[in-house]
Amino acid sequence: MALKATVFKVNLQIADMDRNYYQDHQLTLAQHPSETDGRMMVRLLAFIVNASETLSFSKGLCVDDEPELWDKTLSGEIDLWVEFGQADEKWLRKASGRAKVVQLFTYGGRSVPIWWKQNQQALERYQNLTVWNIAEESVTAMEAFVGRNMALQVSISEGQIWLSDNDTSVLIEPEILKDIA
Numbered sequence: 001m002a003l004k005a006t007v008f009k010v011n012l013q014i015a016d017m018d019r020n021y022y023q024d025h026q027l028t029l030a031q032h033p034s035e036t037d038g039r040m041m042v043r044l045l046a047f048i049v050n051a052s053e054t055l056s057f058s059k060g061l062c063v064d065d066e067p068e069l070w071d072k073t074l075s076g077e078i079d080l081w082v083e084f085g086q087a088d089e090k091w092l093r094k095a096s097g098r099a100k101v102v103q104l105f106t107y108g109g110r111s112v113p114i115w116w117k118q119n120q121q122a123l124e125r126y127q128n129l130t131v132w133n134i135a136e137e138s139v140t141a142m143e144a145f146v147g148r149n150m151a152l153q154v155s156i157s158e159g160q161i162w163l164s165d166n167d168t169s170v171l172i173e174p175e176i177l178k179d180i181a
Helices: 037-050 089-098 111-123 136-143
Strands: 006-016 021-031 055-057 069-072 078-084 099-107 129-134 149-157 160-164 169-172 175-178
Touching: 006 037, 021 037, 021 055, 037 055, 037 069, 037 078, 037 099, 037 129, 037 136, 037 149, 037 160, 078 089, 089 099, 089 111, 099 111, 111 129, 111 175, 136 169
Parallel strands: 006 149, 078 099, 099 129
Antiparallel strands: 006 021, 055 069, 069 078, 129 175, 149 160, 160 169
16 A cells, blocks of 8 residues: 655744745645655745745655746746755756746755765756755754644744744754856
8 A cells, every 4th residue: 555645734934034025824745755854844944935925835756747846927937946855967957948947955964065066067057046955954953843733933034044933943054056147
């Protein structure tokens, strides 16, 4: 029998001073059976830094031809395509051709610099691609928030992201490996 996704409810209060975005979001996150808590929290972090009324999670791991997180216009154009992990250059080329902006959120500690060294030159040609790296310590710290019902407050200022609940606060300082040209 196939394993089913685990469903998480997230109540987010976002105060993003960098973008002047202040909004509450009620999200439902489906965690694929093969997905770790850390990866799911990186997906949530990507939502947080790009939050908008039209940003949404797609069917994700189950669909080959779409990102896991995207922002689409009413006419179906893709404004933002977000990928996770150490993506293949060919996949990012495809995404860069289909979307106005592409973001890749890498995580995984020591393997990221090796992947980046191997792919940096090829990825530099994509003018609409930003590559973020989330430190292993940040991913581990975010895992402490995982619960079936999460109520999280987020404050973003000068690139620093404070994520907190009633008991814990975590500072996340993403490293941008490549920014849009």
